[in-house]
Amino acid sequence: MTDFALWTRAIQARTEVVLTRTLPATSLEPRRLHEAMRYVALGGGKRVRPMLAFAAAEAIGADNALTEAAAGAVELVHVYSLTHDDLPCMDDDDLRRGKPTCHVQYDQATALLVGDALQSAAFEVLAEAGAGAEMIALLARAAGSRGMCGGQAVDIASTGKPLDLAELEFMHIHKTGALIRAAVLLGASSSGTLADPQRAALEHYAKCVGLAFQVMDDVLDAESDTATLGKTAGKDAQQGKATYLTLMSIKEARDYAREQVSDALIAIAPFGELGRRLGEIARFIVERQF
Amino acid sequence: MTDFALWTRAIQARTEVVLTRTLPATSLEPRRLHEAMRYVALGGGKRVRPMLAFAAAEAIGADNALTEAAAGAVELVHVYSLTHDDLPCMDDDDLRRGKPTCHVQYDQATALLVGDALQSAAFEVLAEAGAGAEMIALLARAAGSRGMCGGQAVDIASTGKPLDLAELEFMHIHKTGALIRAAVLLGASSSGTLADPQRAALEHYAKCVGLAFQVMDDVLDAESDTATLGKTAGKDAQQGKATYLTLMSIKEARDYAREQVSDALIAIAPFGELGRRLGEIARFIVERQF
Numbered sequence: 001m002t003d004f005a006l007w008t009r010a011i012q013a014r015t016e017v018v019l020t021r022t023l024p025a026t027s028l029e030p031r032r033l034h035e036a037m038r039y040v041a042l043g044g045g046k047r048v049r050p051m052l053a054f055a056a057a058e059a060i061g062a063d064n065a066l067t068e069a070a071a072g073a074v075e076l077v078h079v080y081s082l083t084h085d086d087l088p089c090m091d092d093d094d095l096r097r098g099k100p101t102c103h104v105q106y107d108q109a110t111a112l113l114v115g116d117a118l119q120s121a122a123f124e125v126l127a128e129a130g131a132g133a134e135m136i137a138l139l140a141r142a143a144g145s146r147g148m149c150g151g152q153a154v155d156i157a158s159t160g161k162p163l164d165l166a167e168l169e170f171m172h173i174h175k176t177g178a179l180i181r182a183a184v185l186l187g188a189s190s191s192g193t194l195a196d197p198q199r200a201a202l203e204h205y206a207k208c209v210g211l212a213f214q215v216m217d218d219v220l221d222a223e224s225d226t227a228t229l230g231k232t233a234g235k236d237a238q239q240g241k242a243t244y245l246t247l248m249s250i251k252e253a254r255d256y257a258r259e260q261v262s263d264a265l266i267a268i269a270p271f272g273e274l275g276r277r278l279g280e281i282a283r284f285i286v287e288r289q290f
Numbered sequence: 291m292t293d294f295a296l297w298t299r300a301i302q303a304r305t306e307v308v309l310t311r312t313l314p315a316t317s318l319e320p321r322r323l324h325e326a327m328r329y330v331a332l333g334g335g336k337r338v339r340p341m342l343a344f345a346a347a348e349a350i351g352a353d354n355a356l357t358e359a360a361a362g363a364v365e366l367v368h369v370y371s372l373t374h375d376d377l378p379c380m381d382d383d384d385l386r387r388g389k390p391t392c393h394v395q396y397d398q399a400t401a402l403l404v405g406d407a408l409q410s411a412a413f414e415v416l417a418e419a420g421a422g423a424e425m426i427a428l429l430a431r432a433a434g435s436r437g438m439c440g441g442q443a444v445d446i447a448s449t450g451k452p453l454d455l456a457e458l459e460f461m462h463i464h465k466t467g468a469l470i471r472a473a474v475l476l477g478a479s480s481s482g483t484l485a486d487p488q489r490a491a492l493e494h495y496a497k498c499v500g501l502a503f504q505v506m507d508d509v510l511d512a513e514s515d516t517a518t519l520g521k522t523a524g525k526d527a528q529q530g531k532a533t534y535l536t537l538m539s540i541k542e543a544r545d546y547a548r549e550q551v552s553d554a555l556i557a558i559a560p561f562g563e564l565g566r567r568l569g570e571i572a573r574f575i576v577e578r579q580f
Contacts (some may be wrong), residue, residue, distance in 0.1 A: 024435055029460075033435050033443040084406060087379075089398035108379035109446045112402070113439050116374060119406065120434035123413045127426035136417035136426050144410035145314055145323050149403050153323040156399045170319075 004280045008051060011071075015050040016042060018072035022125045036106045036114045037121075041079045044097035044230070046288075048213070048281070049074040049179060053187030055277035056202060059268065060191040069129030070186035073122040074179060077143050080118035081179075083111055085152065091239070098230035119143065126186075135189055142182035151175025155241070163242040169211065171242075176217075177210030184209075184278075201267050205278060208264035213285050215257040218243040219250055220289070228289060257286045294570045298341060301361075305340040306332060308362035312415045326396045326404045327411075331369045334387035334520070336578075338503070338571070339364040339469060343477030345567035346492060349558065350481040359419030360476035363412040364469060367433050370408035371469075373401055375442065381529070388520035409433065416476075425479055432472035441465025445531070453532040459501065461532075466507075467500035474499075474568075491557050495568060498554035503575050505547040508533040509540055510579070518579060547576045 001009075019041050026035045050071035057063035057070075086093040086101040087108060094104050103111035122143075126136060141147055151174030158171065184206040188194055194202070218236065222245055226233045236243045244253045264282040268275040291299075309331050316325045340361035347353035347360075376383040376391040377398060384394050393401035412433075416426060431437055441464030448461065474496040478484055484492070508526065512535055516523045526533045534543045554572040558565040 028436070030435070030440050030443040030447065032447065033440060037435060081406075084402055087402065089377075089402060110443070112374055112377065112379060113435075113443050113446075116371075116405070116409065116433075117435035117439040119409050120430045120437075120439065124427055124430035124434060127423040127430060130423050131426075132423070133417040133420050133426075136421075136423075137414055140410045140414035140417060143406075144414060145320070145327060145403075145407035146318065147410075149407040149410065150320050150323060153320040153400070153403050156403075157320065157322065 004277075004284065007277065007280075008047075008284075011051050011054050012047045014054075014068060015047045015071055015075060018068045018125070019075065022072055022076070022121055032106070033110065033113055033117065036102055036110050037117060039099075039105060040083050040096075040102050040114060041076065041118065044099070045075070045079070047075060048285070049078055049183040051281050052180060052183040052206075052209070052278070053190070055275075055281055056184045056187035057191035058277055059202070059271045059275045060188045060194065060198065062191060063187070064190065066129045066131060066190035067187055069125050069131065070135070070190045071183075073126040073139055074183040074186060076118050076122035076125065077139065077148070077179060077182075080115040080122070081148055081152070083118065084115040087111055090152075090156065091235070093232055093235065095226065095230070095232050131190075135186055138185060138189075139182055142178040147174055147178030147182075148176075151178065158242055160240040161242065162246070165247055168242055168244065168247065172211060172214040173207070176214045177207060180210040180213065181206040197270070201270055204267040205264045205282070208260040208267065209282050209285060212257040212260035212264070212282065215244045215253050215260070216286055216288065218245050219253050219257070223250065224289065254286070261286050294567075294574065297567065297570075298337075298574075301341050301344050302337045304344075304358060305337045305361055305365060308358045308415070309365065312362055312366070312411055322396070323400065323403055323407065326392055326400050327407060329389075329395060330373050330386075330392050330404060331366065331408065334389070335365070335369070337365060338575070339368055339473040341571050342470060342473040342496075342499070342568070343480070345565075345571055346474045346477035347481035348567055349492070349561045349565045350478045350484065350488065352481060353477075354480065356419045356421060356480035357477055359415050359421065360425070360480045361473075363416040363429055364473040364476060366408050366412035366415065367429065367438070367469060367472075370405040370412070371438055371442070373408065374405040377401055380442075380446065381525070383522055383525065385516065385520070385522050421476075421480075425476055428475060428479075429472055432468040437464055437468030437472075438466075441468065448532055450530040451532065452536070455537055458532055458534065458537065462501060462504040463497070466504050467497060470500040470503065471496040487560070491560055494557040495554045495572070498550040498557065499572050499575060502547040502550035502554070502572070505534045505543050505550070506576055506578065508535050509543050509547070513540065514579065544576070551576050 023037050024034045053071040054063050057067040083102045154171040184202050221236050261282045268278050314324045343361040344353050347357040373392045444461045474492050511526050551572045558568050
């Protein structure tokens with residue numbers, strides 16, 4: 001196993017610990033809600049956002065308890081958005097992270113409340129670790145209508161409509177990019193105060209990584225099978241969604257993702273060896289199979 | 291118009307200003323989402339939670355910009371919960387605050403995203419006003435699975451099942467009480483540091499007011515008509531929901547609410563004249579017709 005693979009295992013394990021500690025025990029009422037929250041949040045996912053948070057903390061100094069909270073918070077926002085996104089009134093999906101989606105395993109009302117409560121839990125874990133108002137506001141903006149929720153709204157509205165590259169990027173910069181940016185900036189802020197050039201470098205890195213991630217998601221959705229992805233493959237085309245592959249070939253899409261990763265690596269060059277994990281994550285994103 | 295009525299008008303106007311300023315303009319993309327967020331949040335509601343926040347700030351000292359943010363934040367959480375609660379998979383209601391509910395006026399996906407984005411906006415407004423981690427954590431806990439969302443889950447699970455008074459109060463202390471408590475404590479904290487006896491007095495007040503509010507909600511749901519309430523009357527009985535009126539007569543329920551208000555007034559007696567508005571709100575809650 002490579003050094004990077006060992007590191008990702010360690011981050012996944014630390015993320016699992018934070019989430020396990022943050023989410024209420026299933027012995028507490030309402031038990032079914034707490035069981036469902038744990039069902040969607042624990043034991044699955046690549047944990048790319050926590051990886052980014054920990055790696056960004058390393059780029060600035062060292063990670064710490066606030067980094068763990070930041071990693072947990074962004075993952076909780078991500079998991080809440082998946083839970084709501086899978087509901088019948090949104091993407092109507094049955095499979096997520098290799099298991100039945102929350103509304104299939106439980107029911108729609110529970111899935112709705114699970115997502116709502118996970119969003120609250122994200123702010124709770126961050127605030128309880130002593131995050132300042134600036135970090136809280138950063139997460140709130142990333143999650144809200146000018147961030148992730150706004151991207152989802154554009155995604156829903158544009159289903160079945162042709163988008164050009166600029167419109168597609170607007171959607172993804174919000175839908176996926178905003179939370180990836182928050183993961184990087186919250187991780188970095190947890191480790192120390194950011195100088196303006198550091199912040200600018202990390203923002204550029206996050207933007208490129210976010211786009212590369214989304215392009216590869218589209219490629220994998222088209223190329224891979226459901227068992228490998230752990231979610232329904234070919235769903236985008238089936239739902240008439242605009243993806244990068246409606247605008248470019250798979251080869252062009254892979255090349256575009258690689259260009260983004262090159263840009264990301266250039267952006268973090270000033271961090272030198274401290275930015276090593278950030279670089280490895282960027283490369284992992286274009287090489288991943290799921 | 292009484293002095294209290296004038297005061298409530300002023301609070302409603304200030305709340306409207308905070309919410310108008312906090313919510314993104316409808317000229318910003320995604321426009322339809324921002325329009326829908328404003329549709330549900332602006333121009334309606336009694337604004338009981340903002341009233342409680344402003345009155346609690348007065349009890350401690352004076353209200354200020356952070357009080358306004360606290361009032362806005364609790365109202366945003368309340369409005370998000372109404373929007374989700376009205377969805378077909380929850381209470382499936384068509385009318386709210388005298389207008390079609392969000393999913394009727396727009397669509398279910400929009401109503402889902404509106405609620406999600408309003409929750410983010412609540413934390414955003416509080417953090418941007420410089421609220422400390424303790425205030426953020428207080429709101430997050432009140433909104434989450436051990437607060438409001440937890441109460442909603444119990445409410446959904448118990449539909450059609452008989453509850454005893456203890457179970458009914460457990461549900462309401464979470465579903466309605468948690469956010470009323472947050473309104474009082476956030477408002478007070480925005481005005482100054484709370485001494486332990488002050489905090490205990492306000493917690494007791496909030497608990498009594500929360501229960502009185504819910505009992506009266508059940509009475510009004512049974513006694514009033516849809517036009518007066520601005521939401522569908524008689525809904526609880528129709529959906530087989532446990533309410534106070536399945537356990538007591540309307541007269542007993544009114545007496546019970548009055549007892550809670552008496553207790554609330556005793557709790558805040560130590561604040562003297564500074565607690566006047568809190569006392570007026572408690573009385574308003576049992577006297578209101580809608």
